[in-house]
Amino acid sequence: MIEIIGVSKSYNRGAVKAVDNVSINIRNGEIFGFLGPNGAGKTTLIKMIAGILNADEGTIKINGMDIKENPLEAKMQFGFVPDDPNIFSRLTGLEYLNFMADVYKVPAATRLGLMQTLLQRFEIAAAAGDLIQSYSHGMKQKIVVIGALLHTPPVWILDEPMTGLDPRSSFDLKKMMREHADAGNTVFFSTHVLDVAEKVCDRLAIINKGRVILSGSMQEIHTQLGAKQSLERLFLEITENE
């Protein structure tokens, strides 16, 4: 469960308002999509949820834990996948995963099995002993995803996770997201691709210029729009008016 209440954030001392008074409630057991064109403010909001950026206003709670008041407990609740997999390129994949496992206090007994399973599932087991520097963009993305899942977090926060993944891994990840949500957990992810949002999400919010313009289940959104306008048309209009 993620509660976002009245969150705002601006860059350059107020010159750019990237997120403007956003409130969203993401429930357990659902995949929540965050859809918006480039520069809409998706990454900014996600970074505030993860504690990377400090919100100017508002509160964010993950499974009831406030990211400002209880940062460590809140951070244990989620696994985070950034949009740009900038990670320690001079560590090997295994060293990175081990670092993450240590940091998230994953016991020795579970970490080995989990690492192996995930590495095989994403088909990068053969590269695990090599420096991350030698990985392709997609492989980096995969190792970050695995690192984020090692401590079996109840909440997943993923920033444009499908970008850079091959169709097979993208399919796998979507399947894992579904399974995770169906087990009563929370998945929150952002995307700028309408197709992905329509197919994967239980509920979604459409964001533009830092403001949420529409939110709800697919059905609710369609009723709000009325029969005439399709979601695709709306999304195109938003992007054109840039």
Added chain:
Amino acid sequence: MNRMLALLKALLINSLGISVIRTKARTDKLAYLKLIALGALIIAGLAPTIWLYAKMLIQGYDLLAPIEQQGALLVLGIVLVSTMIFFFGIFYVINYFYFARDAQNVLALPLSGWQVLGARFSLVLVYEYLTQLPFLLPPLIVFGLKSGAPLAYWLYACLGFFLVPLLPLSLATIPTLIIMRFANLGRRKDLFKILGGIIVLILAIGYQLFIQRTGINNMDALLIQNLLTEQNGVIKMISRVFPSAQYLALALISAEKITGLLNMLTFTALSGLALALTWLIGDRLYFKGLVGSSETTARRKVITSSDYSKMSRVAPAWLSYCRKEILLLFRVPTYFMNCVLTNLLVPVFLIIPFLFQPQDEKAIPWAELIAQPGLQTILMAVIVGAVIFLSGSNAVASTSLSREGREFYISKYIPLSYRQQVLAKLLSAYILAISGTILILIGAIIIMPLDLTQIFTIFIVCLTAIAPVTEAGILIDIFRPKLDWDNEQKAVKQNFNVIISILFSILLGGSVIFIVIRWIDSPTMAAAFMITCFSLVALVLYNLLMTKGIEQYRKIEG
């Protein structure tokens, strides 16, 4: 040529941060003013030193003029600057030619080897001009004014100023080009690059040693007499270190004569030749050394379960974080060269002059010195001072946040408290400082006959002395981290925090050592005093780090 200039312009704007300054001037007036104030502060800080230098030169001129050796001032300046350029050049060339993150991007551009090399060479040259300015300009001006030099002198001086770095920089570039060409053949590129860098440095040190042995140290009374009686004899002697320097010096001294012109032409020709040779060799070797220097070993070998369990030992989070810090210091070539290697090399540089002293009765009588309590105290203070300076300048603590760069966001979202992260960084910096301390101590033991108690005492003093220095380094970097860089260079080499940290270490070490040397005679008292002082400062800084430092760390956004 045009394309080379275009590339040079792009490199210059990028590496001097001109666009950033311009944007700041427009959008963030306060930051811009801060930047200007900082620049003014540096100049103001340097001014007294330069003034002192100029005064020394004037006195030297008056002293040397009666024996007709005043030209030595010029040659001394030129040789000093050439040597400096040679050494800095090695670092600059390795860093800017090969280690820069954007180095390989140019491979995709339709440019040939000499164009790219020329642009990068010129970029380094610009840095070298800036470096030599405060060292070379004073002797040129002092000599010119004092001797009432003719117009030709000033012309030669101007031309000479721009020609001086060409030869030493070429001497630094050519071996680097050759070694890097072969260093990149292997599969473990980073390792080979580091080894290549070390080999170049060893060659450079070897060259200096060779000069030192055959040159200045071997002079006897007769030689000195000859030198002094022969006009400009000193010039010939000093310029043995950099033989080409004497041509420029002689050209300047006899500017009005035809020999002056001849010497100037010789110097110009030599510099031109060196430049041409570098570009010729660079055209053939540079790209070959650069191509694939980002390819890393990828064995893509399936890992067995035993490998897994070997590689996945469980450690506490803070320890894992500290291990990551140290691993990256050793694995990123730029960090290794600038943080770890300086730690190892500075002690070696300090020891060498003593090791290669002439082994005759004129050598320093260490045993006698140490026998006197007062002198022993001074020796101890000097060793501690060297350790403080080394740990202040090794750039581990003072770039510990900056080095993370865009990866800093990881530190923000992992569930490891900022306090523990800071402590882990402190620990890794402390461990590196201790390794430098041990090397300096080993050097001291080789040079002087210290007994076990003395060694132990000095070690304990050093352990307390490096604590405030590393703490200060981390504090400085927390308050002005440099996270937005695209090139690892910028995190360590072009990071002003390192200079602040050096200044702090000089201030702290200097004041404590000054008190010890001035007022304390007994070694035991001195040790007790130093331990108390450093511990107190360490305690204060620790508290500051744990309160204000952590608070600030929380505010930094990834």
